[in-house]
Amino acid sequence: MDHRPQAWGRPRDDVYGAYDASYLHTSGPKQATQSPIVTGTSVIAIKYKDGVVMAADNLASYGSLARFTDTKRLRSFADTALVGFGGDVSDMQYLDRHLTELAVDEAYANPTSSPDDAAANTLSAANLHKYLGKLFYSRRSKFDPLWNQVLVAGLDDDGEPFLASADLRGTTFSSPSLATGFGSALAQPIMRRYAATEEDAAQLTREQAVDVIKECMKVLYYRDARSLDTYSIGVVTKEGVEIKTDEKLEQQSWAFAERIRGYGTQTV
Numbered sequence: 001m002d003h004r005p006q007a008w009g010r011p012r013d014d015v016y017g018a019y020d021a022s023y024l025h026t027s028g029p030k031q032a033t034q035s036p037i038v039t040g041t042s043v044i045a046i047k048y049k050d051g052v053v054m055a056a057d058n059l060a061s062y063g064s065l066a067r068f069t070d071t072k073r074l075r076s077f078a079d080t081a082l083v084g085f086g087g088d089v090s091d092m093q094y095l096d097r098h099l100t101e102l103a104v105d106e107a108y109a110n111p112t113s114s115p116d117d118a119a120a121n122t123l124s125a126a127n128l129h130k131y132l133g134k135l136f137y138s139r140r141s142k143f144d145p146l147w148n149q150v151l152v153a154g155l156d157d158d159g160e161p162f163l164a165s166a167d168l169r170g171t172t173f174s175s176p177s178l179a180t181g182f183g184s185a186l187a188q189p190i191m192r193r194y195a196a197t198e199e200d201a202a203q204l205t206r207e208q209a210v211d212v213i214k215e216c217m218k219v220l221y222y223r224d225a226r227s228l229d230t231y232s233i234g235v236v237t238k239e240g241v242e243i244k245t246d247e248k249l250e251q252q253s254w255a256f257a258e259r260i261r262g263y264g265t266q267t268v
Contacts, residue, residue, distance in 0.1 A: 036147045038089040042220055046177040049205065054213075055232065056073040058230045080241070088146075164178070176201040187220055230246060
């Protein structure tokens with residue numbers, strides 16, 4: 001061994017040869033995100049007779065820190081579909097750019113002079129969901145997954161309301177109401193009171209569906225520590241996509257906390 005301080009811990013090159021660091025090199029795929037750091041919480045959505053209502057709060061948490069309070073997690077695709085992102089924010093931004101490029105490619109591939117013809121030649125929500133499911137599965141198969149679960153809402157090829165989910169493993173499924181994150185435990189039971197089946201969802205009006213979503217957002221704000229009282233809500237119908245990005249929960253107050261008393265001498 002070379003006992004000079006500047007070479008401690010290294011074998012002598014003149015005796016053992018130069019250090020071989022080839023094992024540090026890898027020919028595998030590029031791996032950007034292996035554990036989510038900045039994340040968004042629940043996305044919730046419910047069908048009604050003419051379309052789908054979806055909502056997600058505007059918080060992106062850095063671990064357990066409520067760091068970014070203006071992160072919009074609902075995206076419109078070609079004014080025909082609505083996509084809600086839960087999970088890693090950096091992967092969400094990648095998917096957002098990817099879907100923007102896809103929408104541009106679709107527009108150039110199907111040039112039309114009529115807005116009605118353009119809508120007919122654009123990917124439907126059902127087509128978009130199938131595409132995203134394949135994309136998630138492809139990345140998962142390369143051991144470089146996109147750490148997201150997305151909800152895709154819109155209309156299917158028959159013009160009926162469509163709502164489905166895809167996650168980082170490429171698992172896909174559909175339901176009259178869907179939620180990601182803690183919403184699957186906290187909001188889903190509320191939505192299933194009104195839309196347990198497709199027949200129930202077909203009886204809901206737009207106003208009723210919006211009220212159900214707002215009630216769920218209220219519950220999530222109080223019960224999910226990674227949530228916020230400012231949220232985005234979107235409605236997708238055959239007329240297009242409407243998104244409001246700065247909705248505020250009304251009459252939300254933690255004033256009752258002032259009446260909570262702990263141990264020790266107190267004046268009530």
